[in-house]
Structures are given as structure tokens and as C-alpha cells.
Amino acid sequence: MARSAPTEWTAPAPPGTPVNVAGPSVPLAPARSRRSRARRGVLFLLMVAVAAVMLYPFYFMITTSFHTEAQYQTGHGSSISSWTTLGQTVPIGQQLLNSTLICAASIAIILVVSISAGFAFSKLQFRGSQGVFLALVGAMMVPLQSILIPEYVNVSRLGLTNNYTGAILVYAALGTPFATFLMTTYFRGLPDELIEAAVVDGLSYPATLWRVALPLALPAIATVTVLQFVQIWDDLLVGLLFLQNPAERPITVGLAVLASGRTTSVPILMAGSLVSALPAMVVYLGFQRYLVRGLTLGVGK
Amino acid sequence: MAALVTPVAMSRSVERSQRPRRMRLSTQRRLTGLVLSIPALALVVAFVVIPIVQAVYYSMTQWNGVTSTWIGPSAYTQTFHNPAFWQVLTNNGLLLLAVPFALAIPLGIAVLLHERVRGWKFFRSVYFLPTAISWVVIGMVAERFFAYDGPLDKIIGSHTDFLGSSSTALLALAITFVWSMIGTNTVIFLTGLATLDTTVQEAAFVDGATAWQSFSNVTLPHLKRFVQLAFIMTVISAFSALFSLIFVMTGGGPGYSTTTMEFFVYQTGFSQSEFGTAALYGIVLFVMMAVVGIVQLKLIRSE
Numbered sequence: 001m002a003r004s005a006p007t008e009w010t011a012p013a014p015p016g017t018p019v020n021v022a023g024p025s026v027p028l029a030p031a032r033s034r035r036s037r038a039r040r041g042v043l044f045l046l047m048v049a050v051a052a053v054m055l056y057p058f059y060f061m062i063t064t065s066f067h068t069e070a071q072y073q074t075g076h077g078s079s080i081s082s083w084t085t086l087g088q089t090v091p092i093g094q095q096l097l098n099s100t101l102i103c104a105a106s107i108a109i110i111l112v113v114s115i116s117a118g119f120a121f122s123k124l125q126f127r128g129s130q131g132v133f134l135a136l137v138g139a140m141m142v143p144l145q146s147i148l149i150p151e152y153v154n155v156s157r158l159g160l161t162n163n164y165t166g167a168i169l170v171y172a173a174l175g176t177p178f179a180t181f182l183m184t185t186y187f188r189g190l191p192d193e194l195i196e197a198a199v200v201d202g203l204s205y206p207a208t209l210w211r212v213a214l215p216l217a218l219p220a221i222a223t224v225t226v227l228q229f230v231q232i233w234d235d236l237l238v239g240l241l242f243l244q245n246p247a248e249r250p251i252t253v254g255l256a257v258l259a260s261g262r263t264t265s266v267p268i269l270m271a272g273s274l275v276s277a278l279p280a281m282v283v284y285l286g287f288q289r290y291l292v293r294g295l296t297l298g299v300g301k
Numbered sequence: 302m303a304a305l306v307t308p309v310a311m312s313r314s315v316e317r318s319q320r321p322r323r324m325r326l327s328t329q330r331r332l333t334g335l336v337l338s339i340p341a342l343a344l345v346v347a348f349v350v351i352p353i354v355q356a357v358y359y360s361m362t363q364w365n366g367v368t369s370t371w372i373g374p375s376a377y378t379q380t381f382h383n384p385a386f387w388q389v390l391t392n393n394g395l396l397l398l399a400v401p402f403a404l405a406i407p408l409g410i411a412v413l414l415h416e417r418v419r420g421w422k423f424f425r426s427v428y429f430l431p432t433a434i435s436w437v438v439i440g441m442v443a444e445r446f447f448a449y450d451g452p453l454d455k456i457i458g459s460h461t462d463f464l465g466s467s468s469t470a471l472l473a474l475a476i477t478f479v480w481s482m483i484g485t486n487t488v489i490f491l492t493g494l495a496t497l498d499t500t501v502q503e504a505a506f507v508d509g510a511t512a513w514q515s516f517s518n519v520t521l522p523h524l525k526r527f528v529q530l531a532f533i534m535t536v537i538s539a540f541s542a543l544f545s546l547i548f549v550m551t552g553g554g555p556g557y558s559t560t561t562m563e564f565f566v567y568q569t570g571f572s573q574s575e576f577g578t579a580a581l582y583g584i585v586l587f588v589m590m591a592v593v594g595i596v597q598l599k600l601i602r603s604e
Contacts, residue, residue: 040416040418040419043413043416043418044418044419044420046413047413047414047418047420047421047424050410050413050424050428051424051427051428053480054427054428054430054431054483054484055427055430056442056446057431057434057438057439057442058430060442060445060446060452061438061442064445109344112340113340113341113344114341116337116338116340116341117337117338117340117341117342119337120333120334120335120336120337120338121334121338123334124330124331124333124334124337125331125334126331126332126334126335126338127331129334129335129338132338132342136341136342136345139345139349139350141590141591141594142349142353142587142590143537143540143541143563143586143587143590144541145541145544145562145563145566145567145583145586146353146356146566146583146584146586146587146590147349147352147353147355147356147583148566148567148570148579148583149356149359149566149570149576149579149580149583150351150352150353150355150356150359150580151348151352152570153355153576154351154352154355169344169348170348172344173344173345173347173348173349174348174349176341176344176345177345177349180341199326199330204329204333205329205330205333205334206333206337209337230432230433233435234433234434234435234436234437234545235435235545236435236436236437236544236545236548237544237545237567240548241571252435252437252438255437255438255441256437256545256548256549259437259440259441259444259549260548260549260552266445269441270441270442273437273438273441273442276435276438277433277434277435277438280433280434280435281430281433281434283433284429284430284432284433285426285430285433288426288429292488292492295485295488295489295492296488296489296492296493296527296530
């Protein structure tokens with residue numbers, strides 16, 4: 001489907017038409033308009049086809065959630081029973097609260113440490129700060145699975161797997177390298193004169209960060225917050241291992257455990273999935289441009 | 302204290318306090334920088350750096366969670382005699398074959414969107430939307446999609462349990478993975494296309510280049526850095542982000558047919574309680590990621 005797109009593109013106009021002068025970026029020139037309209041129709045249909053593929057899971061979740069297990073098996077009839085019994089099967093309110101708490105605490109830690117470190121690495125360089133920065137950012141390349149065993153042993157020996165603390169600290173540590181990279185890059189873009197002027201005016205360096213640099217860094221802060229929110233909200237592995245008390249499980253982990261148990265009815269699982277997906281989707285659609293910025297920052301234009 | 306202060310010292314301290322603050326400003330700046338970077342550093346050292354060192358040590362022990370015995374580097378040679386290890390490594394290799402698809406399909410979609418046909422912004426959001434949902438949720442839907450007499454069977458008119466057969470389970474996982482990467486990679490390519498200077502394309506067009514020639518000689522080289530970014534992110538995901546999908550869809554099975562190295566770490570550690578061996582697999586995974594990173598850097602430098 002996607003492959004045909006480039007070949008459709010900019011077919012040469014008939015010789016002698018004025019279109020060549022205007023260039024192919026003006027496809028509405030009269031001689032080409034009919035052809036161009038047909039081409040646009042094809043492109044539109046292609047986009048609709050891709051959209052259908054991308055939206056399929058949502059269609060599946062919504063339609064399945066309005067069935068009973070038996071109706072799901074036969075494919076006939078509809079019912080709202082999985083929605084009315086969702087709360088009895090899945091402690092959905094508690095799990096949503098757990099997810100929110102864990103996300104909020106982890107993101108708060110990530111923001112505090114990455115903003116301070118980012119400001120330090122970009123504006124308050126000390127001897128060896130470049131090396132420290134590189135080491136910190138390099139930690140981004142370490143997958144959690146590579147350190148999973150010692151991490152689990154350490155955190156459980158400290159007794160932190162029995163409450164939210166362990167998971168929050170692990171999420172915070174895993175999110176910090178990229179967040180620091182992002183904040184450092186952002187602060188580097190602020191003119192040094194701005195900081196110097198504030199200091200000459202009598203502000204201390206921490207006060208300069210708080211009153212001058214921080215308000216200017218709001219877009220970067222939004223990027224870090226949104227990226228981390230979606231990542232932590234959607235994560236399974238950390239929540240699965242570092243929260244030993246089932247009552248403290250976030251919603252994504254709760255659903256995965258139910259799904260792997262293979263005893264819960266599929267329509268209920270789908271209803272739960274929709275509920276769990278909603279907050280991340282809202283954040284995603286609302287803050288799309290911050291996400292895109294974070295995503296493509298590595299290219300550094 | 303005051304009694305001990307000699308006249309010289311006193312005059313010095315007076316002098317210091319009377320000197321303009323600016324004299325000590327650079328020290329103050331460095332000191333603040335050091336202090337401000339400590340929390341981030343401490344967090345990463347405690348939760349990432351120290352565990353790496355521990356993992357190397359653990360990998361050379363035999364440890365069931367209770368008793369631990371040092372066996373040294375021979376732990377690695379023992380592992381290389383384990384056929385399951387090689388099967389898992391092969392699975393990782395096979396997943397790499399999905400990477401070109403995870404790049405080419407989004408590239409096509411990005412080019413399609415870049416045509417800016419009416420409604421393209423809406424479609425962009427639609428294509429990006431699945432990126433928001435957890436791989437746990439995607440895995441739950443995919444499990445049903447590939448199930449016996451599920452939607453896929455209905456579409457292609459077969460009666461196959463794709464996840465239940467060791468010959469198709471990894472393929473089903475790879476397809477789900479490619480689908481999951483579409484949103485992210487499309488957005489990366491779209492950002493790249495937006496930076497493209499259209500006059501170059503127009504010049505190629507005026508010179509009589511076909512659409513394909515213009516795409517492969519002008520657009521694609523321009524997108525090089527974006528392709529590299531998408532490539533590295535896709536490979537990292539293939540090696541370290543499939544845990545949720547595997548956990549929900551197959552549990553690594555049938556047999557080891559969908560176990561990748563990252564899932565092997567979890568399985569070995571937490572299902573079989575072989576912490577030492579699990580740590581070793583973690584180190585292997587780390588080396589695999591490092592190799593990918595180094596190859597990527599070499600490719601960038603050679604150009």
C-alpha cells in the first residue's frame with residue numbers, strides 16, 4: 001500500500017504546458033487539474049486504508065468489549081455486561097490511582113534531577129563536567145534487562161519492593177539519562193549573557209535557574225513530562241517485578257497479569273484495556289508536538 | 302574561634318568579605334554546577350552503573366537466589382553449549398529481519414502524508430495514536446488477531462493457530478512489532494521530509510528525473526540522518542522493548558520459539574530462579590546492544 005506512493009508522485013506534465021515553469025509544487029495549474037484530482041483521490045484512499053490498519057486494535061477493543069464471553073466466541077449479539085462487571089473483576093479505580101501516583105512521583109524526581117543537572121552541564125561547567133555528562137547520557141544505552149537481576153536483588157534487599165518506592169526510583173533512574181540529555185541541549189540554546197546578567201544583578205546561581213532559566217525551559221519540561229508519562233504508564237517489566245504487593249500494581253501491569261492468567265473473559269480485558277489506554281492517548285493527542293520534538297531531538301538539525 | 306584569629310588572618314578575611322562578589326563568582330559557579338549535577342549522577346550510579354558491575358560478577362556465579370557459588374568465566378563457555386541459548390540468539394537475529402520493514406513501510410506512509418492531501422494532519426494523528434497505547438494492550442489484541450479462527454484466519458481463509466505453532470509464532474510477533482513501530486518511525490520520517498528543500502526536487506523534476514529517481518537520488522539521501530535515527534531506535538526496541546508483547550502473546554513459547562534475549566533474562570531469573578545465568582544473559586544482551594551502537598557509529602563516521 002505504502003510502496004505505491006512515491007511512484008504516483010510528480011508524473012511529468014505534457015511538454016509545452018506552463019506547469020513546468022511553475023514547477024511541480026503547483027499541481028492545480030489548469031492543464032493538470034483533472035489528473036491531479038484523480039491522483040489526490042487515490043492518495044486519499046491510501047491514507048484511509050492505512051488509517052484502517054492503524055485503528056484496527058481500537059475497533060477490536062471497542063466492539064469486543066460490548067459482548068459477553070459467549071457472544072465474543074460466536075460473534076453474535078451485544079451486551080454491556082463486561083462494562084458493568086469490569087470493576088468487580090479488575091480493581092480498576094485503585095490501579096488507575098496506582099499508575100497516577102507512580103507516574104507523578106517518578107516524573108517529579110526526573111524533572112528535579114534533570115533540570116538541575118542539565119543547567120549545570122550547560123551553564124555551570126566544572127572540571128570534568130563534560131565527562132560526567134557523557135557518562136550519564138551513555139547510561140541511556142543500557143537496557144533494563146541487562147541489569148535486571150542485580151537491580152532486583154538490590155531493591156528487594158533494601159525492602160523497597162513492598163511499597164511504591166522501589167518502582168518509583170527505578171523509573172526515575174531509567175528516565176534520568178535521556179531527560180538530562182534533553183534539558184542540557186535545551187539550556188545550551190539559552191544565551192550565556194542571560195545567566196550572567198541575572199548573576200550580576202545579584203541573583204545566586206540556584207536562584208537564576210529557578211527564576212530565569214526555568215520559566216524559559218517550559219517547552220523542554222513539557223517534552224520530558226509527556227514522554228516519561230507515556231513510557232511509565234505503559235510499562236510492564238518494572239511494575240511486574242518491583243511492586244510485589246498486587247494492591248499496588250499499576251493498571252497496565254494488572255491487565256497483563258490478568259491476560260497471562262488466561263482465565264479472565266476477553267471482553268472484560270478489552271474494556272479494561274480501553275480504560276487503561278485512554279489517559280495516555282489523551283496526553284498523546286494533546287501534546288503531540290512535544291513528543292515529536294523529543295523523538296527527533298537525536299537528529300539535531 | 303575569634304580568639305585564635307591572627308591579625309594577618311583577620312585582615313585577610315575582612316578583605317575577602319569586602320572584595321566584590323565577582324572575584325569568587327567563577328568558583329561559586331563551578332561549585333553550584335557540581336552540586337546540581339550530583340542528584341542525577343547519584344541516581345544513575347546507584348541504579349544503573351553499580352548494577353552493571355554487579356551483573357558481571359553475578360554472571361560468573363551459580364546462584365539460585367539462596368546459595369551462590371563462584372564458577373568464574375567458565376560460566377560463559379558453559380552457556381555456549383546450551384542449545385536454548387543459541388535458539389534465543391537466532392530469534393534475535395530473525396527479528397532483525399523485521400527492521401527493514403519497520404523502516405520501509407513508515408517511509409512510504411511519510412511520503413504519502415507529505416503529499417499534503419486534504420486531511421493529512423488528521424491522518425498523521427491517527428497513525429501516531431497507537432504509539433500511545435501500551436505494548437501490553439497491543440499484545441492482547443494481537444493475541445486474538447492471530448488466534449485459531451481469529452480475524453487473520455478469517456481474512457486469509459485458513460484455520461491456523463499462529464501463536465501456537467513454533468513455525469509461525471515468531472513471524473506473528475515480528476508483524477506485531479513492525480505494526481507497533483509504524484507511528485514512531487512515520488513521525489521521524491515526516492519531520493525529516495519537512496526539512497527537505499523542495500527547490501532541489503523541482504530542479505530534478507525539470508531535469509527530467511522520474512518520480513523514483515527523484516526519490517532515491519534526492520529525498521532518500523536527504524533523509525539519511527533520520528533513517529539512521531529510526532534504524533537505531535527500531536533495533537533498540539527489537540532487542541529491549543518486546544518484553545510486554547512476548548509476556549502477553551506467547552510467554553516465550555511454544556518451546557523457546559519466541560523467546561528473545563531480554564525475555565530469556567526474565568524467564569531464567571524469575572521462572573527458573575537461576576539468577577547467575579540470568580545475569581549472564583543480561584550481559585550478552587548488553588554486548589549485543591553495544592555492537593549495534595558501535596556499528597552505527599562506524600557507519601556514520603565512514604561517510
